[in-house]
Amino acid sequence: MPGQGCGKTVLARGPCAEVTRCSCGHIHLAMGPVTIRVEEEVLRAIGMTLAEALQQLGTPLEALSNEDAEPLAMSALGGGWKQ
Helix, strand or coil: CCCCCEEEEEEEEECCCEEEEEEEEEEEEEECCEEEEEEHHHHHHHHHHHHHHHHHHCCCHHHHHHHCCCCCHHHHCCCCCCC
16 A cells, blocks of 8 residues: 555664664664665574674674663764764
């Protein structure tokens, strides 16, 4: 039906990315002006790849997800834009 889109539920939101689940089942990974639509198993694989990359860089995941910690500078996250 024209004008009707899928309903989205926010799964996670950070300073430079947002992940939503569409009512049709797709996962939307939005980073600034770019949105990637993937299936759940692809999102899981991307997450594992990013976690491995962070481990290789020596950045503990706890430091990135700790809500009590000061927000990381956007330059440290690889960009100057915000979601």
